[in-house]
Amino acid sequence: MNDRKRSGSGRRKLMDAALELAATTRSLASLGLREVARQAGLNPNTFYRHFKDFDELGIAMFDELGTVLRKGLRERRLRPAEKGRRLSNTEDPAQMLTEAQGIIQESIGLVLDFVTEHEASYVVGIRELHGSSPVLRSAMRNLLDGIAQDMAEDVLGILEFPLVKRETVEEISHLVIRQMTFFSMDFLEHPEQRDQIKRRAERFILLLFWGAIAAESPRLVADSKVKFPELNEPVSAPVIRT
Amino acid sequence: MNDRKRSGSGRRKLMDAALELAATTRSLASLGLREVARQAGLNPNTFYRHFKDFDELGIAMFDELGTVLRKGLRERRLRPAEKGRRLSNTEDPAQMLTEAQGIIQESIGLVLDFVTEHEASYVVGIRELHGSSPVLRSAMRNLLDGIAQDMAEDVLGILEFPLVKRETVEEISHLVIRQMTFFSMDFLEHPEQRDQIKRRAERFILLLFWGAIAAESPRLVADSKVKFPELNEPVSAPVIRT
DNA sequence: TTATCAGGTATACAATCGTCTACTTGGCCA
DNA sequence: TGGCCAAGTAGACGATTGTATACCTGATAA
Secondary structure, eight states, X not given: OOOSOOSSOHHHHXXXXXXXXXXXXXXXXXXXXXXXXXXXXXXXXXXXXXXXXXXXXXXXXXXXXXXXXXXXXXXXXXXXXXXXXXXOOOSOHHHXXXXXXXXXXXXHHHHHHHHHHTHHHHHHHHHHHTSSOHHHHHHHHHHHHHHHHHHHHXXXXXXXXXXXXXXXXXXXXXXXXXXXXXXXXXXXXXXXXHHHHHHHHHHHHHHHHHHHHHHHOHHHHHHOOEEOXXXXXXXXXXXXXX | OOHHHHTXXXXXXXHHHHHHHHHHTSOGGGOOHHHHHHXXXXXXXXXXXXXXXXXXXXXXXXXXXXXXXXXXXXXXXXXXXXXXXXXXXXXOHHHHHHHHHHHHHHHHHXXXXXXXXXXXXXXXXXXXXXXXXXXXXXXXXXXXXXXXHHHXXXXXHHHOSOSSOHHHHHHHHHXXXXXXXXXXXXXXXXXXXXXXXXXXXXXXXXXXXXXXXXXXXXXXHXXXXXXXXXXXXXXXXXXXXX
């Protein structure tokens, strides 16, 4: 009768239906078995052919979401690195920081593109970050921590010389990944402010690394000719003071 | 007698019951009318004597939560400022930054104490931050933005001379308040790691301000004798290099 | 060919839900 | 004293929920 979703196996239909409902309507935990089956165009009892519980569907969705998220993000973040981009260990800090800023910009763009393409999955995942299920909550925290570790490795691979300590890079990566949940939700919810949000995210990352560099090698910052990007000016390319 | 009581102690019972259920069991939106009434020890129909909808209860809870949160936090953050604490506009940056670090430490302690005392309200509020109800979501965002503005004013009041621009202070305040949602949830969930979490929060704030100062007045950082606190060492007082 | 079986359907049932109407109670005031 | 009214209770309603049992269908393997 109801051929809303004709594509895929029953399992896929159910998971897609649950994802759609969770993204647009309520939280994962508040969804009903019949509600999901109805959305999938299936008989309520068909649900039991694929999952014994409703929790089991939640876990399955979460597994998929986790691998999609982590793989997708890692792929995209690796792209700059694989292109052979490296911060040249030049004597000129200005040159180096120009390159760093470019890489940050590119990475943020890729991440925000990704969450836009996978909006439903992403939103549902983030929702469970502070959600009421302890198991999903800690699973999501672990996922974010994993992504942060990936980011730290990438950054260290790009740096390839000790500008800041490894622990500091890891610390900053965790902070960035968590703050990016806010930036990306804002990004999805306010399409008209996307440029500004992107700029703020870039400045945030720069601020952290700038602070770390200033803390660990103050001379470098003092001697740098790089002008830190203003909050209200478009961050296209770093401006070098003459 | 009591004006509060006149509006009904049943109302309080219902709101307390809803808060308890939402904090321990599920999200606010997934609670049932009968469920809440049962928890409150009241007849389901009594609910209608106080609220016409279930949404109306949600709004009432949120109003209360908002004022409690903002007032409580502002009170506590103001305490250092009211004590007359000011960053002395000394020629010695080391002295100044020592004081700043002390204030940050004290403020974080007060905030984390507050969320511990109001755990249930706080958790429910944060849960709606990324929740499924657009109205509660944006209400919560606005609340956080308001708190961030409060913080910015406090910081500017303490600084009283242009170390970093006003816009930068506001920007950093927003970033800090948002990141603090993570720190404070970790703080509540992992009592055994509270010292470490506190230390990380302090370092985060220091990193941001350090970055901003380095960006806007690099000389100050280079000439400073302050050693930036290590990640793994207790942040008791800043160490001044001899 | 036939038996097996995963995937999908139909019907039924007890429990719970939100909500309606009607009744009781206790305090307040004219 | 009587009347009013907010607060709470009792019972019933139709709808929806999760789940159990039984049945159907098409593919696959022996």
